[in-house]
Amino acid sequence: MPTVALLALSNMFMTTAWYWHLKSHGRPLVQIILISWCIALVEYSLAVPANRIGYQSGWSAGQLKITQEALALLVFGVFSVVWLGDTLTWRHAGAFACLMGAVAFMFAGK
Numbered sequence: 001m002p003t004v005a006l007l008a009l010s011n012m013f014m015t016t017a018w019y020w021h022l023k024s025h026g027r028p029l030v031q032i033i034l035i036s037w038c039i040a041l042v043e044y045s046l047a048v049p050a051n052r053i054g055y056q057s058g059w060s061a062g063q064l065k066i067t068q069e070a071l072a073l074l075v076f077g078v079f080s081v082v083w084l085g086d087t088l089t090w091r092h093a094g095a096f097a098c099l100m101g102a103v104a105f106m107f108a109g110k
Contacts, residue, residue: 006050011075013043
């Protein structure tokens with residue numbers, strides 16, 4: 001499904017834009033902001049068509065948003081482990097399970 005694929009890719013770029021610099025303390029903040037804006041431009045270029053395609057395919061705005069949030073949590077989990085070296089715990093799994101429940105509620109009966 002193109003909507004989910006585009007939303008997943010856009011989340012990869014946005015997570016990178018927001019968090020890549022946490023391990024780059026030596027760069028000036030203005031430089032970090034400009035680089036992040038460039039990365040976020042790619043994210044917007046993917047998210048806008050994803051939402052338009054999804055909406056035109058019959059998804060509600062709420063369904064698009066909750067799908068984006070679920071993907072954001074999944075992408076962030078991978079990013080935090082791979083890039084930041086964090087360890088996932090049972091709380092992360094619980095939060096993801098709750099978010100998947102929210103996705104199920106948004107799509108129930110559709």
